[in-house]
Amino acid sequence: xxxxxxxxHPEPRSLNGALLDVAVRELRRLGHDVQVSDLYARGWKSExxxxxxxxxxxxxxxKPAAASKQAFEASTLTxxxxxxxxxxxxxxxxxxxxxxxxxxxxxxxxGWVDRVFAYGFAYGVGEHSDKRWGDRYGDGTLKxxxxxxxxxxxxxxxxxxxxxxxxPIDDLLFPINHGILHYPGYDVLPPFVVYRADRLxxxxxxxxxxxxRERMRALATAAPIPYRRQNGGDYLxxxxxxxxxxxxxxxxxxxxxxxxxxxxGRDGKLHSLGSSPRPAGGAGTVVxxxxx
Numbered sequence: 235x236x237x238x239x240x241x242x243h244p245e246p247r248s249l250n251g252a253l254l255d256v257a258v259r260e261l262r263r264l265g266h267d268v269q270v271s272d273l274y275a276r277g278w279k280s281e282x283x284x285x286x287x288x289x290x291x292x293x294x295x296x297k298p299a300a301a302s303k304q305a306f307e308a309s310t311l312t313x314x315x316x317x318x319x320x321x322x323x324x325x326x327x328x329x330x331x332x333x334x335x336x337x338x339x340x341x342x343x344x345g346w347v348d349r350v351f352a353y354g355f356a357y358g359v360g361e362h363s364d365k366r367w368g369d370r371y372g373d374g375t376l377k378x379x380x381x382x383x384x385x386x387x388x389x390x391x392x393x394x395x396x397x398x399x400x401x402p403i404d405d406l407l408f409p410i411n412h413g414i415l416h417y418p419g420y421d422v423l424p425p426f427v428v429y430r431a432d433r434l435x436x437x438x439x440x441x442x443x444x445x446x447r448e449r450m451r452a453l454a455t456a457a458p459i460p461y462r463r464q465n466g467g468d469y470l471x472x473x474x475x476x477x478x479x480x481x482x483x484x485x486x487x488x489x490x491x492x493x494x495x496x497x498x499g500r501d502g503k504l505h506s507l508g509s510s511p512r513p514a515g516g517a518g519t520v521v522x523x524x525x526x
Contacts (some may be wrong), residue, residue, distance in 0.1 A: 235454060236267045238325035242332040242343035244274045249386055249431055250333055256443045257384065260450040267476035269321055273342045279314070280345025285311055318350040322376065327453050328420065331384040337406055347414055356418040367471050370417050371418060372463030377419030380453065383407060386431040403427055408488045412461055422460040460493045
């Protein structure tokens, strides 16, 4: 397989850096081709502005979606963006790796998505009719490929549970898993989440590293999160609301968009599928200065 890892952490000696090294080594040991887009190391430009659209006439109003569509169709996107699009087309699997900062991805990674997921490539694809509403949410340019998240979080796993004060981790990651990855067609694998990252010591790192190796070995075979396909008949067109009667008992919110027949839990939730083993508590020698 061909695997692209988009890495978003400013410190290569961090826990994230160590996890990246584990993943790359294991994938290459298995014979897979691996590319890494290290956004901080490359000084990735994270904001969308006029510089992204060289063909936009001076003085013309910038309408980002329209400019993105025009640049993609005319092959005038900037070289850094075109290179990342080529990597996405090349890869069978996309891995986004990042620390959870303020309940989301770092701004530099969001900027990678904003610039690379261009109109005509990742969205604005397909026909709109009474049977389809574009090729998205299970269809699209990247259909048939797989994607997953590797995430570190400072809080306890319980803090991100169904009753935890931070909210369920599956809900926090839904805008990324469903809204960014499933939207252009990816089959999205359950995330690999490392909790209590600030307290992780060397003895706690070993089981987490082995769990990550196991996830890398299962990239081609692991069951994806059972998101409903937009054009699979479960949603009314054009309102794009779930048809009445398809929701499972007790399911609400984001869990409505999971197909229970595809493997969700009894209440329609994922129950932290793919979580890493809980790291050892207590202080000690952390893996690195930044820890997560």
